[in-house]
Amino acid sequence: MRYSKLFIPTMREIPSGINAISHILMLKAGYVRQLAAGLFIFLPLGWRVLNKINTILKEEMERIGAQEISMPILHPAEIWQQTGRWYTIKEEMFRLKDRTGRDMCLGMTHEEIMAWIASKEIKSYRQLPQIWYQIQTKLRDEARPRGGVLRTREFIMKDSYSFDVDWEGLDRSYNLHAEAYHRIFTRCGLKYYQVESDPGVMGDMESHEFMAPTPAGEDDIVLCDKCGYAANIEVAKSQFPTLSPLNLEYKEVYTPQKKSVKEVAEFLGLDEKYFIKSLLVISEKNEPVLVMIRGDQELNEKKLARIIGEFRFATAEEALDIVGVEIGFIGPTEHKIKKIADLSIQKGISYISGANKKDYHLQGIIPEKHFDAQWTDIRKVKEKDNCPKCGNPLKIEKAIEVGNIFKLGTKYTEPLNAYFLDKDGKEKPIIMGSYGIGPARVAAAAIEQNHDADGIIWPKSIAPFDIEIIPLNMADEKTIRIAEDLYEKVTEIYNSFADRHMEVLIDDRDERPGVKFKDADLIGIPIQVIIGEKVLKENKIEIKKRRTKESKKVPINKAVVEIVNSYYETY
Structure with a gap:
């Protein structure tokens, strides 16, 4: 072509x-x-x-x-x-x-x-x-x-x-x-x-x-x-992070204007992993569901959707109407609505969560003692969590x-x-x-996996052409004659590995060498065959691999074999 x-x-x-x-x-x-x-x-x-x-x-x-x-x-x-x-x-x-x-x-x-x-x-x-x-x-x-x-x-x-x-x-x-x-x-x-x-x-x-x-x-x-x-x-999935027990007295604590886990943890001087996030959502059946996740973990919305279907987070008005308290102070105790809790919330460990009362949180909450729920995996895996199969850190x-x-x-x-x-x-x-x-x-x-600052580097199996022949001086008869001869001979070579003929592009434009080089690198054909006056004086042509930029000069009478061999050497 x-x-x-x-x-x-x-x-x-x-x-x-x-x-x-x-x-x-x-x-x-x-x-x-x-x-x-x-x-x-x-x-x-x-x-x-x-x-x-x-x-x-x-x-x-x-x-x-x-x-x-x-x-x-x-x-x-x-x-x-x-x-x-x-x-x-x-x-x-x-x-x-x-x-x-x-x-x-x-x-x-x-x-x-x-x-x-x-x-x-x-x-x-x-x-x-x-x-x-x-x-x-x-x-x-x-x-x-x-x-x-x-x-x-x-x-x-x-x-x-x-x-x-x-x-x-x-x-x-x-x-x-x-x-x-x-x-x-x-x-x-x-x-x-x-x-x-x-x-x-x-x-x-x-x-x-x-x-x-x-x-x-x-x-x-x-x-x-x-x-x-x-x-x-x-x-x-990942292995569930375990906690050492923390002895917390079961009581309400005053947390003025502190709503998020981070804010309350800093206010009380405790680690976020001892908190329970209580999230009120509305299922696709328009039913309220209280979702609980450990304070240092993140909800995986896709996992939750597989359990309750499509859902949305409740508005402030809906929270007041359903549980009687504003978002940020909702906790897992007292409510009659459906509850789903992540498995990272360990049974027998005491936690802190909303007290269902404005400006207050409740500490010393023990799962299955102070509330019950449907226990399942609804958390998002994090970097360096332990593999569920072998315990190795995940990436x-x-x-x-x-x-x-x-x-x-x-x-x-x-x-x-x-x-x-x-x-x-x-x-x-x-x-x-x-x-x-x-x-x-x-x-x-x-x-995305095969490029550099100059352009695309196609894997040879899906490149638009196998080889690009680049004659640099279209006013020079010898350059044109050798380029055309190589184009004809390489095109005729049968590529038995791919069950097809070599597909060759010849840049026959009357353009400056810099333009041709820039375009060749940009479109990313695996092998570039460069025919310039300087190497022709040595009776040679240059073969350059787009991926490695490795180039070599070869005699014209061996060029066809060397071009094909260079193609097979490329990835």
Whole structure:
């Protein structure tokens, strides 16, 4: 491909307010342009990268026996209504009516449609197992699109779905996908972790996410370097921190205008870990719930939501109406409302909390003696907490979610009547799994993990081109002749490892060397072949590796072999 014929609109300046490195470099290097909030156009270089990633996805899906199909983006509402997600998914779903007034939506995922087609076509256990996949557009009305292509309103996703006769079959399909995902992300050149995750609106069973660590990540993942424990912070656990008993007399103490745990602890000269935070929330059923967490810990709202559903914190007026005292002085004693307490609040230890009386706190509160509650894990894991499996200190990293796998069971097949007859003639629901990868997220994560001050450094498997030939003086006939000869010969070389020909870009523009070098580093092709008058005088050309900046001069008559060898040596 000739640079002069390829649309690569590089930029020197970027709009303000853009922070993610992948967003900055995709704009500067001419890979994408933004149409509107959360809507991106993939330009030729960007689309080549996505196609490289999609090729890897297809190869690995077919390796596990998955069959490619294509589902519509526009869905009739009644299918989503049958599973209930039409009502539980809120503003994220794009909804519309067709010209007849029929409710429709734009597909944010395809579990319903896949289960629907399975209900129509799969009738016998002899037709199972099945794995179907597609690489298709999805749409979600994100409240805050951000991070460039990391969080958008329209995006392409590889989503696959398994259909099995039993739970053991689901385990096999789940493991097949996990293994395939490890191969996919390794082939794409990513550093990644498979972590335990929250299934969210997808289902209530086992799920994992594949996370690419980077400071630009939107998620926190909890990791143990010793035993390999890995989990999204939304579900992560750690060993519960223990307390030495503190002998506190059971009595009210005057704490004028002191409401927060920090304020009261400082006022009384006690450690925050001997306090109980009492938080009044309102559940999605409009019921008040008193939530208790140890004073030095933080509530994990995702964990609490899995217990009581979506919730919100009570207003000052609601607190006065429900418990008769203003926020900051609420305590766990006396109330008849539902109580949920974190397991870090030890039984038999005396604590301090609100006295349910303005300007007063109550000390000497002993769990199960002075109050009872539903005891469960609702706290957020912190850096250096001890691993729940081996006790080693945990670390927390920022990461980008690039893929996920879910065990769905019969969540979608039962409401959509996707049943089959087993070998005994009994009707049973198909057991289902769902598995997704975002190609654009893979590309962005690769940039976040592979860049320097000059631009992108693509892993060679997903780079838009393998090699860039850079003739520096387009007015010099010898330079042009050698550049064209190398371009022709290297392009013709068959790359048996990738089962394709070498993909070569030649920068045939009549531009200054500085411009060509800057653009080459910016777009990030793995190997640069530099043809300049100075080295040509030695009858040589220069080969430079984009990642290491290592360069070497090689004789022209050995250039083709040296270029190919340098490509294979790169990561």
